[in-house]
Amino acid sequence: MLCFIYKSSKKEHLYLYIDKKDDFSKVPEALFIRFGKIEFVMELELTPERRLAREDAEKVMAALKDKGFFVQLPPVTLPMPLKIQ
Numbered sequence: 001m002l003c004f005i006y007k008s009s010k011k012e013h014l015y016l017y018i019d020k021k022d023d024f025s026k027v028p029e030a031l032f033i034r035f036g037k038i039e040f041v042m043e044l045e046l047t048p049e050r051r052l053a054r055e056d057a058e059k060v061m062a063a064l065k066d067k068g069f070f071v072q073l074p075p076v077t078l079p080m081p082l083k084i085q
Contacts, residue, residue: 001046001061003070010036013074019064026068 004021008014016035018024021043024032044050046064050057055072063070 001064003044003046003060003064005041005044006035006038007041008035008038010034011074013072015041015072017060017064017070017072019068031071 001019003017003019006016006018008016011034014035016027016038018027022040046057046061048058048061052060054075055070060070060072
């Protein structure tokens, strides 16, 4: 399954995967607005065996098939624990 990946100008590590290049018609407007200006990153062939850095390829493929898009959220960073002496 071919997908097209775009990154957000507003939030680092926020990515949008869509099933058709430059076709954002299936992306909800509220979500699209939160991305700010988007920048094309790459075209990628997804297979169930494909390893992705932060997502499960089958999960991405299912979302693309069902909704036409998938959002990869930035990793969660937890605050450093306080050192109590």
